[in-house]
Amino acid sequence: MATLTKASRRDFLKIAGTSVGGLVIGFSWYSCDSPKMEVLSTDEILSQAKSFNSYLSISPTGDVVIYSPNPELGQNIKTSFPMVVAEELDADWEKVRVLQANLDTEKYDRQLTGGSGAMPHSWERLRKAGATAKFVLVAAAAKAWNVDASEITVEKGIISHKGSGKTGHFGEFVVEAATMTAPEEVTLKDKKDFKIIGTAVKNVDAKEMYTGKPMYGLDFYREGMLHAMIQRAPFGMKIKSVDDSAARGVSGVKDVVTFGTSVAVVGESTWPLMKAKKLLRIDYEPDGAVESTADHDRIFAELMANGKGEVKRKDGDFDAAIKNAAQVVTAEYQCPFVAHSPMEPENFFAHVQGDKVELIGPTQTPDRARQATAQLLGIPPENITVEITRLGGGFGRRLRADFVEEAVEVSRAMNAPVKVTWSREDELTGGAYRPAVRYRFEAGLDASGNMIAYKLRGVGMNAGNCTRENNFPSGAVENVLIESIEHKSSITTNAWRAPITNFLAYAEQSFLDEVALAAGKDPVQFRLDLLQQAKTSPVGGELGYDVDRMIGVVKAAAEKSNWGKDPNVKQGFSVYYSHRSYVAQVADIVMEGGSPVLKKVTAVTDCGMVVNPTGANHQVRGGIVDGMGHAMYGNLTFENGVPKQKNFDSYRLIRMKEVPEIDTHFLDTGFDPTGLGEPALPPTGGAIANAIFSATGRRLRSQPFIEQKEFSDIKLEIRRA
Amino acid sequence: MANFNLKINGKSHSVDVEDDTPLLWVLRDHLGLVGTKFSCGIAQCGACTVHINGNATFSCMTPVSSVGNSEVVTIEGLSERGDHPVQKAWEEVDVAQCGYCQSGQIMTAAALLKNNPNPSMEEIDNAMNRNICRCGTYHKIREAVALAAKTN
Numbered sequence A: 001m002a003t004l005t006k007a008s009r010r011d012f013l014k015i016a017g018t019s020v021g022g023l024v025i026g027f028s029w030y031s032c033d034s035p036k037m038e039v040l041s042t043d044e045i046l047s048q049a050k051s052f053n054s055y056l057s058i059s060p061t062g063d064v065v066i067y068s069p070n071p072e073l074g075q076n077i078k079t080s081f082p083m084v085v086a087e088e089l090d091a092d093w094e095k096v097r098v099l100q101a102n103l104d105t106e107k108y109d110r111q112l113t114g115g116s117g118a119m120p121h122s123w124e125r126l127r128k129a130g131a132t133a134k135f136v137l138v139a140a141a142a143k144a145w146n147v148d149a150s151e152i153t154v155e156k157g158i159i160s161h162k163g164s165g166k167t168g169h170f171g172e173f174v175v176e177a178a179t180m181t182a183p184e185e186v187t188l189k190d191k192k193d194f195k196i197i198g199t200a201v202k203n204v205d206a207k208e209m210y211t212g213k214p215m216y217g218l219d220f221y222r223e224g225m226l227h228a229m230i231q232r233a234p235f236g237m238k239i240k241s242v243d244d245s246a247a248r249g250v251s252g253v254k255d256v257v258t259f260g261t262s263v264a265v266v267g268e269s270t271w272p273l274m275k276a277k278k279l280l281r282i283d284y285e286p287d288g289a290v291e292s293t294a295d296h297d298r299i300f301a302e303l304m305a306n307g308k309g310e311v312k313r314k315d316g317d318f319d320a321a322i323k324n325a326a327q328v329v330t331a332e333y334q335c336p337f338v339a340h341s342p343m344e345p346e347n348f349f350a351h352v353q354g355d356k357v358e359l360i361g362p363t364q365t366p367d368r369a370r371q372a373t374a375q376l377l378g379i380p381p382e383n384i385t386v387e388i389t390r391l392g393g394g395f396g397r398r399l400r401a402d403f404v405e406e407a408v409e410v411s412r413a414m415n416a417p418v419k420v421t422w423s424r425e426d427e428l429t430g431g432a433y434r435p436a437v438r439y440r441f442e443a444g445l446d447a448s449g450n451m452i453a454y455k456l457r458g459v460g461m462n463a464g465n466c467t468r469e470n471n472f473p474s475g476a477v478e479n480v481l482i483e484s485i486e487h488k489s490s491i492t493t494n495a496w497r498a499p500i501t502n503f504l505a506y507a508e509q510s511f512l513d514e515v516a517l518a519a520g521k522d523p524v525q526f527r528l529d530l531l532q533q534a535k536t537s538p539v540g541g542e543l544g545y546d547v548d549r550m551i552g553v554v555k556a557a558a559e560k561s562n563w564g565k566d567p568n569v570k571q572g573f574s575v576y577y578s579h580r581s582y583v584a585q586v587a588d589i590v591m592e593g594g595s596p597v598l599k600k601v602t603a604v605t606d607c608g609m610v611v612n613p614t615g616a617n618h619q620v621r622g623g624i625v626d627g628m629g630h631a632m633y634g635n636l637t638f639e640n641g642v643p644k645q646k647n648f649d650s651y652r653l654i655r656m657k658e659v660p661e662i663d664t665h666f667l668d669t670g671f672d673p674t675g676l677g678e679p680a681l682p683p684t685g686g687a688i689a690n691a692i693f694s695a696t697g698r699r700l701r702s703q704p705f706i707e708q709k710e711f712s713d714i715k716l717e718i719r720r721a
Numbered sequence B: 001m002a003n004f005n006l007k008i009n010g011k012s013h014s015v016d017v018e019d020d021t022p023l024l025w026v027l028r029d030h031l032g033l034v035g036t037k038f039s040c041g042i043a044q045c046g047a048c049t050v051h052i053n054g055n056a057t058f059s060c061m062t063p064v065s066s067v068g069n070s071e072v073v074t075i076e077g078l079s080e081r082g083d084h085p086v087q088k089a090w091e092e093v094d095v096a097q098c099g100y101c102q103s104g105q106i107m108t109a110a111a112l113l114k115n116n117p118n119p120s121m122e123e124i125d126n127a128m129n130r131n132i133c134r135c136g137t138y139h140k141i142r143e144a145v146a147l148a149a150k151t152n
Helices: A044-050 A079-088 A118-145 A170-177 A208-210 A270-279 A293-308 A318-323 A365-377 A401-416 A424-429 A500-519 A523-536 A549-561 A613-633 A681-696 B023-030 B086-092 B104-113 B121-128 B136-149
Strands: A002-004 A050-053 A055-059 A065-068 A096-100 A151-156 A160-163 A166-169 A187-188 A225-234 A237-243 A255-261 A262-267 A281-286 A308-314 A327-335 A349-352 A354-362 A383-388 A418-421 A437-445 A451-461 A478-489 A570-577 A582-592 A595-606 A661-666 B002-008 B010-019 B049-052 B057-060 B071-073
Touching: A044 A065, A050 A118, A050 A170, A055 A118, A055 A170, A055 A281, A065 A079, A065 A661, A079 A118, A096 A549, A118 A151, A118 A160, A118 A166, A118 A170, A118 A187, A166 A170, A170 A401, A187 A523, A208 B086, A208 B104, A225 A270, A225 A401, A225 A424, A237 A255, A255 A270, A255 A401, A262 A270, A262 A401, A270 B023, A293 A365, A293 A437, A293 A451, A293 A478, A308 A318, A318 A437, A318 A451, A318 A478, A327 A500, A349 A365, A349 A401, A354 A365, A354 A401, A354 A437, A365 A383, A365 A401, A401 A418, A418 A523, A437 A500, A500 A613, A523 A549, A549 A570, A549 A582, A549 A595, A549 A661, A570 A681, A582 A613, A582 A681, A595 A613, A595 A681, A613 A661, A613 A681, A613 B136, A681 B057, B002 B023, B010 B023, B057 B104, B086 B104, B086 B136, B104 B136, B121 B136
Parallel strands: A065 A096, A225 A418, A354 A383, A451 A478, A595 A661, B002 B071
Antiparallel strands: A002 A187, A050 A055, A055 A065, A151 A160, A160 A166, A225 A262, A237 A281, A255 A262, A308 A478, A327 A437, A349 A354, A349 A418, A437 A451, A570 A582, A582 A595, B002 B010, B049 B057, B049 B071
8 A cells, every 4th residue: 555645735726616618518428328317417517516626526416527637639648637536536437527627727737748747747646636535535424424434445436334334425425525624645545456547448538529529629619709820931031021912802801910920811710711821922031041951951961070069978988999899880860850740730719808818729738828928918827718628639739839829919919819720731831840850870899799889979950959868778888978969940840749759769779770780689689788788787877767677678579579580571679768668669571572561560568557558559559650650751841941841742641551550568567657648659760660671681761761762762661461 | 702502411501601612611610510620621631521422522622612402411410419330439449549530530431331331451441541640540440440330
């Protein structure tokens, strides 16, 4: 049994009001075809419910309402968070309703979606929210029955006392329990007693999603609301002049508003604005560097050769060691900019009224939306409310507040409620991309094939630190030098699912494959030997990863994939630690008609305890499909500050027929759950590239794979077997 | 502006819009049927899929003036209680991640099964290849289509 003493006070504030956001529609768990059961609406339940803490209210009918504070973009947090609360409460999941909480920094900590960090951050506080409520419910029952609380048991929302034969549901005790003070310390369940956590609880929004109910930001509508679409300037340019006469002539266009480097067309519905936007005649002039992809390639070459690298890690003496190496392996890897491409394009609703603002829409960071608005208008953050809709994907794009600020600007200018909608062309050309990065690796081997020196030098375009200096193989090599060089580009960048590691892992794991083969070693054994080194005599300071957990997934992936057993299957191995989780992957390729065809990916994950196996499988498979699709096809190129790829006809996303079998496994290592929205993506590109090398002898050192000269003469494809 | 009488989900609707307005925006902005999604606007991703006379159609590239007397069915009208075999299979398999593309996926799958009640896995893949899922739920989609075919 575990006990807890620490918890943020803010997570245990009681919900004062029962305001439910306009878009939040209470979803009943009761199936439509059980008419005999009386079903209360969520509003009816809430009107009588007693609040126990920031997450939890229970009504006298025994219905349980759980608030999920973090934005839901497909990572399943709106289902998995409430599962944790319900577990410790010992609730009947059939009586649980889940509501998306609005932004409330008084009640919630870290109300954002990013970094795969929600579950590790909230695990204990969610458990405590359920456990403290159960404690006072039991105390209330004990008082009512005049029995000792320690003799009371709770199961599926029913409180029982065996000795007296008394039983009652939660609802019978909520009035009394809600007046009691929750304990500072509470006993949490032993994990082996979990009944909800670890089960495949279904998505709480399923019914609404599959019947087309309004839930996403783009679905939001309010009487009197205006629509806006915006033409943004090319990167590195500003507006010289605007001729909006033709745009204003389109029936349905109400106004044209210019702010900063943007021009907004405003009207009462979307389609006229799409037409009008194309009729804007805007002259731009340079306002900084107007860059093309050819410039980026030149900058990469210059900075890689001569740029002063910021040293991120230095163990031993790399320069001396490399001089004494029996063999040196060197390679450079490069990735392009890519867009986030959530299926729901960016959008937001804003209503500015004097010094008060109402914001509604899909954001990964509601507090950033509020802070950005406060700063833009010079008003206190408390004057701004943020209602979080369901997000039609995010991938990092919705960490930014640019689309929120646009809605605020137009609402202020029009003095009306406004929803800004981006088109797909806006999404692909409007910026905040995964940064383009180039890496140069150097490894020195001694006469026995041991890696004695390792150097990584990275150049990134607005990438910040483009290395992860404390990740493997740091700690496993005597002489390590890791440097990062930043180029300030006019192309805007942003976190993109598994920031930096989404490409670094591919480059590093491909390079380690090159080194293993140069050393004449099996790639799996090569990694295990290095990990053994890091375990027995770790080199240097801080290590970001747990060596044993990494060894665990490496061994399990080799076993589950039948590594090296079938001569007809060419395999590639990759393993990566990111966002507190460990994922090893093996890609299987067979040659068909002279072409390498990707047939299968095996993935072994250690994310600690799996909260919801369906959600976990989704995240691992989804991460792999994402990693695969972008490694194969993803590419944004620029001509004078404008992306050349403007929609899905030229910017290719992975489709059904291209997705091979994905075999997922999870190791139960006894650790508390860690995030899973990102960690499965980084290893994928390396596993595939290494398998392609194994099958063809051709090493892919740049993405996207299908555009590389290595495959100009034979077809490279991924598809179902 | 012109007046159009549309048959949508078994009911008659009258809208006053420009001829070239895509059916997608008539549904979303003028009729409040927002289950049909906007994503690419150029018939590349399938998020806007509806049925026109039973055929899966990209509503983002279908001008309202071309619809005429055709029967239009959207996700909201696929079943009265959300219990179409495809919808039930989607729930059973728990397909969605973000869910945004899923109404289009469901409409494509429902049209496939109407015309071909027992598709092979290859036929499922071919039919569903026109719909993009950025979250990568493709394995679940094909599993759900196969389940719907079995239970149809």
